[in-house]
Amino acid sequence: MNRRSGSAVLQICKRELNAYFVSPIAYVSAAVLLAVFGAMFALLLYFSREATLRYVFDHGVALLFFVLVTQVITMRLLADESRQGTLELLLTAPVRDWEIVVGKYLASLALLALMLGLAGYFAVVLLLIGNPDVGPMLTGYLGYFLLGAALLAVGEFASSVTESQLVAALLGLGITLMLWLLGAAAEMVGGAVGEFLAYLPIFDHTWDMLRGVVDTKNVIYLLSVVAVFLFMTTRVLESKRWA
Amino acid sequence: MIRVEGLTKEYGRFCALNDVSFSVERGEIVGFLGPNGAGKTTTMRILTGYMPPSEGTAVVGGFDVVEDSLEVRRRVGYLPESVPLYREMRVREYLDFCGAVRGVEDRQGAVARVIDACNLGDVRDRIIGRLSKGYRQRVGLAQALVHSPELLVLDEPTIGLDPRQIRGVRELIRDLAGEHTVLLSTHILPEVTDLCQRVLIIDKGRIVAEDTPDRLQAGLQGAQRVRVQLARPDKGAEEALRGLLGVADVETLAADRLVVTLDGETDGRAAVAETLVRGGWGLLELQSVSVSLEDVFVQLTTDETPAGEVAAEEAVA
Numbered sequence: 001m002n003r004r005s006g007s008a009v010l011q012i013c014k015r016e017l018n019a020y021f022v023s024p025i026a027y028v029s030a031a032v033l034l035a036v037f038g039a040m041f042a043l044l045l046y047f048s049r050e051a052t053l054r055y056v057f058d059h060g061v062a063l064l065f066f067v068l069v070t071q072v073i074t075m076r077l078l079a080d081e082s083r084q085g086t087l088e089l090l091l092t093a094p095v096r097d098w099e100i101v102v103g104k105y106l107a108s109l110a111l112l113a114l115m116l117g118l119a120g121y122f123a124v125v126l127l128l129i130g131n132p133d134v135g136p137m138l139t140g141y142l143g144y145f146l147l148g149a150a151l152l153a154v155g156e157f158a159s160s161v162t163e164s165q166l167v168a169a170l171l172g173l174g175i176t177l178m179l180w181l182l183g184a185a186a187e188m189v190g191g192a193v194g195e196f197l198a199y200l201p202i203f204d205h206t207w208d209m210l211r212g213v214v215d216t217k218n219v220i221y222l223l224s225v226v227a228v229f230l231f232m233t234t235r236v237l238e239s240k241r242w243a
Numbered sequence: 244m245i246r247v248e249g250l251t252k253e254y255g256r257f258c259a260l261n262d263v264s265f266s267v268e269r270g271e272i273v274g275f276l277g278p279n280g281a282g283k284t285t286t287m288r289i290l291t292g293y294m295p296p297s298e299g300t301a302v303v304g305g306f307d308v309v310e311d312s313l314e315v316r317r318r319v320g321y322l323p324e325s326v327p328l329y330r331e332m333r334v335r336e337y338l339d340f341c342g343a344v345r346g347v348e349d350r351q352g353a354v355a356r357v358i359d360a361c362n363l364g365d366v367r368d369r370i371i372g373r374l375s376k377g378y379r380q381r382v383g384l385a386q387a388l389v390h391s392p393e394l395l396v397l398d399e400p401t402i403g404l405d406p407r408q409i410r411g412v413r414e415l416i417r418d419l420a421g422e423h424t425v426l427l428s429t430h431i432l433p434e435v436t437d438l439c440q441r442v443l444i445i446d447k448g449r450i451v452a453e454d455t456p457d458r459l460q461a462g463l464q465g466a467q468r469v470r471v472q473l474a475r476p477d478k479g480a481e482e483a484l485r486g487l488l489g490v491a492d493v494e495t496l497a498a499d500r501l502v503v504t505l506d507g508e509t510d511g512r513a514a515v516a517e518t519l520v521r522g523g524w525g526l527l528e529l530q531s532v533s534v535s536l537e538d539v540f541v542q543l544t545t546d547e548t549p550a551g552e553v554a555a556e557e558a559v560a
Contacts, residue, residue, distance in 0.1 A: 011343040015329075022331045089327035089386070092291045093344040094316040241294045 008095045012103025013110070016077070020111055025072065030115045033069050037062060041122050051130030053122055057140045057210040063203060070148055071172040073111055074155025075165040077104045078237070083163040087240070097237045101230055105156055112148045116141055136212030143209030146222040150202050151176060153229035160236040176202060244269045244394055244424040245290060249299035252285050252448075259285045261448040262299070267441075269393075272420050274439035274456075275428040276540060282448040283428040284324060287396050290426070291321040304393050317345065320387030320423075324398040326379055327386075330372030334363055334382055337371055338389050345390040357385040361415060377408035384415060388423075395419065397427040401434060413438060432540060444543050451543045467505045468532040469512055470496070474525025483522055487514050502532065 020026040040062055044055040056062055081087040090100050120141070126132040151172075158172035159165070183201030186194045198204075202225060205218040245267040252260040260282045267273050275283050288294045289301055292312040300307060306314040329337055335354060342350045358367050361381045366374060371382060380400065387395055400416065401409045416425060416438060429435060435442050436456045444452040444459075452459060473480060476499045484493045484503055489511035492504040505511040512529065519526040 007346070008344055011340065015332075015340050018336075019329070019331060084327070084330065085323065085325040086327040086329055088293060088321075088323045088325075089341070090344070092293045092316055092319070092321050092323075093341075094313045094346065095344055096313070 008093075008099045009103040009106065012090075012095070012100055013106045016104050016107030017110060020073075020107065023076075025076070026111055029069050029072050029111075030118060033065070033115055034118055036065050037119055037122070041125075045126075051126045051132035053126065053132075053137050053140050054211060056122070057144065058207060066144065066148070067151055067173060067176050069115075070112065070151035071155045071158070071169040071176075073108050074152050074159055074172065075169040076159065077108065077156050078160040078233070079162050079165050079168045082240075091237075091241065098230075098234045101156065101160075101233045101237060105152065105226075105230060108152045108156065109149060112152060113145065116145055116148070133212070139209045139212050139214050142214065143206045146209070146219060147202065147206040150222045150225035150229075153226040153233075154202075157229045157233045157236070160233045180204075244271070244304060245426065246302045247286075247290075247299070248301075250286065250289065250296050250301055251298040252282075252289065252294075253297045259448055260289075260296070263445070263448070263450055264299075265443055265450060265453060267424060267426060269424055270421070271441060272416070272425040272427070272439050274435035274442045275426060275445065276430065276432070276435055276442055277428075277445035278430065281445045283445060284398055285448075286445070287321070287323075287398050287426070287428060290315075290394075291319050291396050292316040293321075317390070318393045320390065320392035320395045322383045322387045322395075322397045322400055324402065326383035328371045328379060328382060330370070332371055333368055334358070334371060334374075334385075335367045337382065338385055341386045342389045347390050353389050353391070357388045360388065360418070361385040362411070377404055377411070380404060380408070380412060381415070384412065388419070391422075393424060395423045395425045395427075397425065399428055399430075401429070401431065409434075444540060446543065467510075467512075468502055469505065469515060470500065470502050470528075470530045470532050471515065471519060471526060472528040473499050473501070473519065474527050476501075476524060480519065480522065480524045483518055484515060487511065487518060489514065 037056060040059060041053070041056045044059075045051075048055055078087070081090065091097075123132075123137050123141075126137070127134075154175050155168070155172040158175060159168040162168050162171065180201040180203060182197050183199075183204060186198035188194075189197060199221070202222070205221045208215055208218060245265075247266065248264045250260055250263040251258070263282070263286065275286070277283050285294075289296050289308060290303055292308055292315045295309050300309075302308070303315045304318045306318070308315050329340075332340070335358070338354045338357060339350055342353050347353045358364055361384055363378070363381060363385060366378055366382075371379065374382065380403075384397070384400065387397070397416070401412050404412065413434065416427065419425065427434075427438070439456060442452070442454060442456050442459060443450055481493050481495065481501060484490055484501070489505055490503055491506045494502045494504075496502055503511075503515055505515075512531075516526060516529055519529075
């Protein structure tokens with residue numbers, strides 16, 4: 001049974017990855033991400049004269065742009081299946097709902113990993129021209145990967161509740177920013193509720209990693225965001241069977 | 244193959260299916276007939292494991308659609324009304340994917356088989372989004388067949404096709420009949436007469452009739468009707484016909500056209516012809532009018548239907 005689940009997840013993931021590469025989405029998101037990060041990298045390197053990726057990685061513009069890219073990657077995952085009617089194909093295949101959700105998620109994660117891999121050339125450049133601290137560079141990439149993993153799960157959830165890709169992207173962006181604003185409101189509220197709110201912003205759990213410190217608490221937080229949103233996505237998919 | 248008992252589906256307050264029961268034997272082709280919104284698609288979605296019923300049970304190939312949904316889905320091929328195609332994929336890729344998610348072992352063989360069965364050889368490497376509607380429908384059918392399902396559920400398989408394509412798809416379905424059990428929905432009546440051994444007529448979430456197409460027609464026929472066309476019509480013709488033995492009723496369709504209903508006990512056609520010729524009304528044409536399945540359908544699914552008749556049909560169902 002396990003082998004079968006594995007293969008269903010894999011088949012769905014494979015199809016999804018192919019779909020990325022026959023549409024412009026994969027190429028355009030990768031190109032734009034590399035261009036924007038590349039430009040920031042060049043400028044910050046020129047002005048700071050420091051062999052570090054930190055200035056790029058924890059720059060607000062870079063982060064915001066990264067959120068945007070993750071939402072573009074995930075916006076079509078389920079919304080487009082609903083719109084094209086192919087969801088009916090998947091929901092009547094001998095496949096569990098979570099296998100659909102996870103298969104698609106893994107495809108988006110693979111695309112993200114590929115993009116970050118391409119962005120690895122920043123590190124190569126620094127190694128060639130200077131003498132950077134390798135540890136923080138690696139944790140920076142890891143931080144982006146885990147942050148991305150969380151944001152993709154948010155994005156897939158957003159894509160499950162609508163048939164419109166645009167709505168899905170906006171919704172995902174909205175959820176991410178709302179979590180961040182709620183966190184900012186934590187001080188205002190105080191008490192146990194405040195502590196909970198302070199825990200919500202996804203970015204806050206990546207700062208340390210972007211600066212070279214990997215705290216298990218933060219890794220667990222980001223992975224639990226993935227789990228929670230994939231779980232909710234599965235529930236949304238289930239609920240589609242009732243209407 | 245299919246056993247459905249007391250199936251009910253409610254969407255909020257709206258009752259899409261109300262206590263539906265029927266069964267389909269292995270190897271049968273059964274037509275599911277009904278106006279739009281009657282509950283055909285809902286029934287099919289329950290049978291294919293897409294959605295659970297609110298009440299009642301449905302068993303497909305020995306497996307309950309709720310308890311053993313995955314087992315049911317493995318045994319069912321489903322062509323939904325809007326054909327679920329990934330427009331960016333190539334035909335062969337798409338069929339391969341459909342086989343893969345359904346756990347087909349020899350995928351290459353299975354894909355080649357359905358490409359052959361559905362006459363898709365010419366377009367196997369084409370992108371689905373660029374195919375004509377007829378081809379897309381056949382790709383949809385191929386998809387439903389790729390895992391050699393025991394039961395084939397086809398929701399309006401010929402909708403939106405031109406007459407030549409319709410004939411092609413029907414021939415295909417007829418060819419499949421031997422190996423698969425087929426449940427197909429339609430609101431095109433000749434399709435049912437043409438393809439199905441048995442018809443279920445559904446209206447407002449209830450089965451209102453269930454029989455062979457022939458018997459449904461015959462059951463409502465009762466009396467024989469003939470249409471006559473006259474060269475020199477006048478009032479006298481109608482009166483003369485009414486006076487004949489064995490004529491139950493005469494209706495005027497147009498000034499020169501009448502429909503004569505015979506009581507059916509003796510063949511009164513000769514008498515009708517003789518009367519009209521002798522009377523000098525100039526008989527141009529005399530034609531039997533049979534009650535079409537269409538009439539049966541309209542009678543069973545419109546509100547004007549006499550209450551007794553529906554009740555009788557329900558008792559049968």
